[in-house]
Amino acid sequence: MFDRYEGGEQAVLVHVNFSSENDREDLEELGLLVSSAGVSTLAVCTTTRHSPDAKYYVGSGKAQEIADTVQAEGADIVIFNHALSPSQERNLEALFKCRVLDRTGLILDIFAQRARTHEGKLQVELAQLRHISTRLIRGWTHLERQKGGIGLRGPGETQLETDRRLLRARINHILGRLAKVSKQREQGRRSRKKAEVPTVSLVGYTNAGKSTLFNALTEADVYAADQLFATLDPTLRKIDIDDVGETILADTVGFIRHLPHDLVAAFKATLTETREADLQLHVIDVADPRKSDNIFQVNEVLTEIEADDIPQLLVFNKIDLIEDAQPHIERDDEGKPISVWLTAQKEQGLDLLLQAISELLGLAMWDTQLVLPPSEGKLRAELYQLNGVNEEHIDEQGQFVLQVRISKIDQAKLNKQLGYNIEKWQVSH
Numbered sequence: 001m002f003d004r005y006e007g008g009e010q011a012v013l014v015h016v017n018f019s020s021e022n023d024r025e026d027l028e029e030l031g032l033l034v035s036s037a038g039v040s041t042l043a044v045c046t047t048t049r050h051s052p053d054a055k056y057y058v059g060s061g062k063a064q065e066i067a068d069t070v071q072a073e074g075a076d077i078v079i080f081n082h083a084l085s086p087s088q089e090r091n092l093e094a095l096f097k098c099r100v101l102d103r104t105g106l107i108l109d110i111f112a113q114r115a116r117t118h119e120g121k122l123q124v125e126l127a128q129l130r131h132i133s134t135r136l137i138r139g140w141t142h143l144e145r146q147k148g149g150i151g152l153r154g155p156g157e158t159q160l161e162t163d164r165r166l167l168r169a170r171i172n173h174i175l176g177r178l179a180k181v182s183k184q185r186e187q188g189r190r191s192r193k194k195a196e197v198p199t200v201s202l203v204g205y206t207n208a209g210k211s212t213l214f215n216a217l218t219e220a221d222v223y224a225a226d227q228l229f230a231t232l233d234p235t236l237r238k239i240d241i242d243d244v245g246e247t248i249l250a251d252t253v254g255f256i257r258h259l260p261h262d263l264v265a266a267f268k269a270t271l272t273e274t275r276e277a278d279l280q281l282h283v284i285d286v287a288d289p290r291k292s293d294n295i296f297q298v299n300e301v302l303t304e305i306e307a308d309d310i311p312q313l314l315v316f317n318k319i320d321l322i323e324d325a326q327p328h329i330e331r332d333d334e335g336k337p338i339s340v341w342l343t344a345q346k347e348q349g350l351d352l353l354l355q356a357i358s359e360l361l362g363l364a365m366w367d368t369q370l371v372l373p374p375s376e377g378k379l380r381a382e383l384y385q386l387n388g389v390n391e392e393h394i395d396e397q398g399q400f401v402l403q404v405r406i407s408k409i410d411q412a413k414l415n416k417q418l419g420y421n422i423e424k425w426q427v428s429h
Contacts, residue, residue, distance in 0.1 A: 009076040010040045012069055016058060016082060017048045026290065029256075030081040030103075032207070037110050042073040056095070057088045063095055070096050079106055086134050104131060107256070119181045126174045133167050198361050199248040201277035201310075203302065205294035206254025208285045209317040213344035214251040217353075241354060243362040245386070245410055250277065255301045275307040279360055281353075282314050286341070287321035313356055314339035320346055329356055336360070366411045369427040372400040379414070379422060386410050401427075 011034060015027045027046070034041055047062045056063035057080065070078060077099045078092065084102040092100045101109075108128050115121045202210040218237040235251045252274055274280065282298060284291055302308045319325035320343040327349025330339040337356035342349025372380055380400055383389050388406035395401050406414075415421055 010042050010074070011077045011079045012066065012073060012075045013041055013044045014058065014066060014078060014080045015044065015046045016052070017046065019050055027081065030079070033103075033106055033110065034079060037106060037113070039077070039079070042075050043069050045069060052082070052088075055088065055091050057082065057084055057092070063092065067096050070098055077101055079103075119178070122174050122178050122181070126171065126178065129167055129171050129174070133164070133171075197246055197248055198244065198278040199250060199276065200279045200281060200357060200361075201250045201252060201274045202281050202283055203252060203274055203298060203307075204254060204281075204283035204315075205285070205288075205298055206256050208254065208283045208288075208294070209344050210254060210283045211251055213281075213283060213315065213317060214249065216344050216347050216350055218249055241361060242358045244358055247357075247361065250274070255298045274302070275305055275310075277307075277310055279357065280307070280310050280312045281357075282312050284314060284316050285318050286316040286325070287318045311360060313337060313360060315353065316341045317344050319343050320348070327352055367405045370400075370402045370404055370422070370425045371395070371427055372402065372425050374398060374400075376400075376425065379418060379425075382414055382417070 013030055013034065015030060027044070031041065045062070045066050047058055049059065053059045058066070066078065069075075075098060078096050078101070080100070080102045082102060083104050084092070084100070089100050089102065108124070108131055111124045112128065115124045202214055204210050214235065214237070218239055237249050239247050239249050241247045280302075282295070284295060288294060299308065316339060319327065319341050325341060327342050328340075329337050329352050330341070332338050337359055340349060340353045340356050342353055344350075370383075380389075380402070383402065383404055383406070386406055388404050388410065389402050390405055391403035393401050411422070
């Protein structure tokens with residue numbers, strides 16, 4: 001009936017305040033989403049209800065008021081800050097005489113604009129197709145009737161059924177391609193685990209500054225902007241952590257309240273990087289007045305993707321936006337780091353973050369003395385390669401006596417490489 005929504009249009013926004021906390025959305029966040037999609041806002045219509053209206057979501061009186069606003073402002077589209085049912089969407093479009101988009105459709109469109117990699121585009125298309133499949137409307141009705149007589153029989157399959165079948169075929173095709181991508185990612189993860197390379201995953205509410213922090217730590221050039229969902233595709237980079245060694249840092253998609261289930265399902269492969277990490281850096285915009293709620297929303301999504309049992313370090317970012325805040329590490333009663341305060345954009349406090357990561361990943365260091373016979377030259381060379389030899393001398397028997405300090409991760413890696421336990425050369429005290 002109407003052209004599909006595209007960025008650059010002019011919109012009327014609709015926001016409903018519900019008494020139930022579970023149904024409540026954030027009007028300011030809708031403005032950020034609309035801005036991120038490249039849409040201009042002409043007017044904002046708000047109302048209060050106990051529950052959604054079955055036909056128009058907002059009630060017939062308010063719906064007519066919005067229709068008048070659309071007419072007066074000359075809007076191209078009406079965007080609801082809520083999830084609409086297919087029938088509500090159709091009823092509203094018939095009344096407004098323009099395209100209606102709900103919160104899920106808006107987020108999907110932003111994702112479609114942001115996807116860069118092959119995998120990201122496939123995941124977005126999958127989410128869009130699943131969303132569209134519930135919103136197919138009957139067309140070609142003049143062909144649907146089965147009549148008797150020559151030349152009067154309609155097709156055996158209606159247009160609606162054809163559309164559904166084509167959608168199902170496309171969804172199955174994308175799922176097959178995503179399964180291949182997922183298998184490749186799984187092979188990469190297995191290789192990293194085999195080499196005992198730890199993974200640190202950045203998680204957090206969208207626009208908390210994850211990509212800026214990622215770029216600051218890795219000197220990468222990942223797209224970072226003051227907008228929602230600037231990053232979609234997972235990006236992995238190697239960094240070197242003191243007392244731990246080579247570590248993989250993963251930047252992933254930002255979370256948002258009531259993240260549509262179609263998106264969570266489609267991005268399972270991407271979010272696996274978060275689920276398989278050894279440590280999560282939960283990045284928080286400390287200047288955001290809704291930060292407590294944002295933390296709760298992120299933890300809800302982590303629970304949904306079964307990643308809520310992974311050790312987590314809170315990273316309070318953008319401290320330059322609040323008064324008298326200085327970079328520092330907060331610790332628990334046992335002295336273990338629980339949060340780091342920093343400013344990623346100004347690169348203040350990054351050294352403290354690396355220190356906290358080092359402590360959490362390399363809590364157990366192997367600090368010992370080894371006595372190696374001359375035949376163990378390969379092990380000695382490997383220890384020097386790891387910068388793990390603090391002191392060395394040769395004893396009267398011509399053996400190498402080394403004072404060694406390496407991480408438990410490197411210790412396990414050496415044992416795998418050499419095929420035996422290097423602890424047998426350890427001096428017993």
